Amino acid sequence: MDAEHETAAETAPVEPPAAAVEAGLRAAVESGLPRAIAELERLVRIPSVSWPAFDPARVAESAEAVAELLRDTGVFETVDIRRAPVEGGSEPGQPAVVARRTARNGRPTVLLYAHHDVQPPGRDEAWQTPPFEPVRRESPDGERLYGRGAADDKAGVMVHVGAIRALAATLEGLGPDLDLGLAVFIEGEEEWASRSFGNFLRENRELLAADAIIVADSDNWDTETPAITVALRGAVAFNLRVDTLDRASHSGMFGGAVPDAMLAAVRLLDTLWDADGAVAVEGLRSAGLEVPAYDADRLRSETGLLDGVQPIGRGEILSRLWSEPAITVTGIDAPDVANASNTLIPGVRVRISARIAPGQDAGEAYEAIREHLERNAPFGARLDFEDVDAGQPFLIDTGGWAVEEMRAAMHAGWGREAVDTGIGGSIPFIAELAEEFPDAQILVTGVEDPDTRAHSPNESLHLGVFERALLSEAIFLARLNGRSA
Template sequence: MLSGCLATGFLESVPLKITGMTDPLLTEPGSDEVDLRLEAFRTAVEAGFPVTIADLAHLVKIPSVSWPAFDPANVQRSADAVAALVRALGVFDLVDVRRAPVADSEERSDDPELGLPAVVAHRAARNGRPTVLLYAHHDVQPPGREEDWDSAPFEPTQRGDRLYGRGAADDKAGVMAHIGAIRALTEVLGADFDLGISLFIEGEEEYLSQSFANFLRENRELLAADAIIVADSSNWDLETPAITVALRGAVAFNLRVETLAHASHSGMFGGAVPDAMLATIRLLDSLWNEDGSVAVEGLTAASLVTPDYDEAQLRAEAGLLDGVSPIGRGSILSRIWAQPAITITGIDAPDIANASNTLIPGTRVRVSARIAPGQDAAEAFAEIRAHLEANAPFGARLTFEDVDTGQPFLVDTSGWAVAETRAAMADAWGKAPIEIGIGGSIPFIAELVDEFPHAQILVTGVEDPESRAHSPNESLHLGVFKRALLAETLFLARLDARASDS
């Protein structure tokens, strides 16, 4: 059950701050028609909000984890549920659930492996209007340990102004932002509007997007657009919208470290023979300087202007314990948005329960690096590998496995689509958006650029600093969500009022 009141009480407590708005693309500023049109969109979003939240809760209940260890049938259920919601909108000429071959699997087999199901939909533009592609993903991260959650991860629960559950924010709320915005648009304009809309709701973003490039190629005609909204990012805070203009890239791989042909008694040979754990600890420590900044030569930083963000805010948002100091150098946000970072996210070695007095012959660790906008991901991996090979202690043997890379991204903010987004956000939130970077990565954006080089790409989102995506107690602030939903509705309305080449 979806606990708590999701309708009138919340809608009254978090008003939409859109007084005094103007929209020159809909009519002349200052006229009574402006206020009436904007009020109509506001009313449509308000009226549809309880249904939008109920639909979101239904999607959150489906454990659509895309990782191999989880049942893929749930991802199929999720895709089917999203497709049903999209069909019910009544505005698309085509709605389908499709798959594409996993990258390179066509070359390895006559029966290539298919990726997980995605939803596509399309309506053609008319009367010279542009086409917008709306992207989100319906798959989710694994929930982790259920005991770390205050409520069951796949039981959507409202506490205060937040809806908790895996995928409540990342990114089923992004899915519902698109669906809710189209609903509100048709409530005001009817289903016979001129704007072209393509929809792409991916099913494997949380696990490498392995069929993404092939999916784009196979569905290029359906997905081609003048502007692309990627609804998978965050806002500055509960009251301030944001447009994401910089994303770090990603490099991840498994590193195997070996020093012995077999395990040996630590008492018999310890002190003379280097075990793999000793070599691993010494090797990994070489990746960072004393202040915790990355020590790998060849990894670059970007030059970005960052807003004010102090250590107190970092501590509050990141959960940094008292007495534990931040790491790195430069402004805090430059460390997160514009500089490289390296994290060890996993290690294969005997656990304490099975520890014996043994020299361990080999270990395996997962290295996860974030690279600054402007650096090529393959080049960054080569620099990290060269550093590790040059610093391997005691001649330890290194093996690099399962290498994954994703390119960083910088948004061109000079186009009309960004200007329209800024105006729509200012109208919906009552406050101008700020431009932010994100320390995380969305590698598939580079593939969107490759396939649609002339499209303007916008990275927006429904999250806030407390959403805790990928973590226990992931949540969506309903006030942020409603304002983001109105902003997208107004953006679509502005595009429906403009020529595709203007």
């Protein structure tokens, strides 16, 4: 070997063995966990509800807090807070946090997504502890952190932050450089239909472009078993107005001859389901997905189904949840019981929320529901459709290298193989991600578990799940740091 080659060999970086990297990551995650939980608690204390009736200043405060966490990692070339106009309008959406680190030496780039906004808390009396005061409590399955956003999705934010910190600290201690490209997108209005999401992607496409995308906003099979979400139902929601009279009338004088709007609405809504509670709308389709075993006892345990109340629908339970359509009436505008006079109600407004099976277009599904309602309107009742929201379902391609790497990382982080799952809820923006970045591989992961109660009172994060999810993501990023794009 000549002197030039000897010098090159002496100065070339020596990659540490994978076992040493993984051991370093485990130590970094364990030592950094108290800090990550404390920072998560600070985020939970910010009531960043993105709905219009709530203070937008608190969403802006939350964005600033997240941006500071990303800056503090020291790995990003740029960290910004940005907005984009809502779809079909000119007003700006809620603030999102974006960051980027350029890939080096042929390494891939990973986009890390989560959201910092949260659902409204609901009634305070339904909470065992104040919704925006994080509280740690022991539960039968381990320690949990309670609070609105503790799991959905401020824990997703902290998984990203914690994984980046652990990776940077481990590589600094062992010697190799952090060559992996990183982009971060922490949205500020996911809980309010992501109304500026498409515009945000288009305006920031270069900043967010990546080879793989991790969406940390889903759940796991249980507190000991990780999951990769591979099927997502779409969503269609709208307000339906039912009118039968131009004014209220005395129910004693005209009841029995005049159809009031409540009668018409009840009769009409009942046509949406058959006797088993399965959707009875012609044109709504099933995806026919294969599902793992899951029995009615587990359903009863995870949902709080009362004794004697039976599940609805037909077929395998997870098929009903993942690959069949569902329709729910989520709200009714009508006189409450305290103000219920003896009156024929002239008009009623209801909010209808439908979940659409993977493989069906959301617009097609809305038209099928609308046609069904118009065709079945009783007594000639007048129908009006307002405030239509739609999000596309999605099926994840599980054949790429990124899914393979994530499965290996989850096995290392959890000690168990990941389960491929669907979710009955919807993450409509994933279809938009796939449309804007068609060559990127999308991974839907999360920190929730069957007892998280996201969107409900007493939302909580299982701290063991949080640690395992954080470790798995750190291992995944480390594996990609040694992989060519």
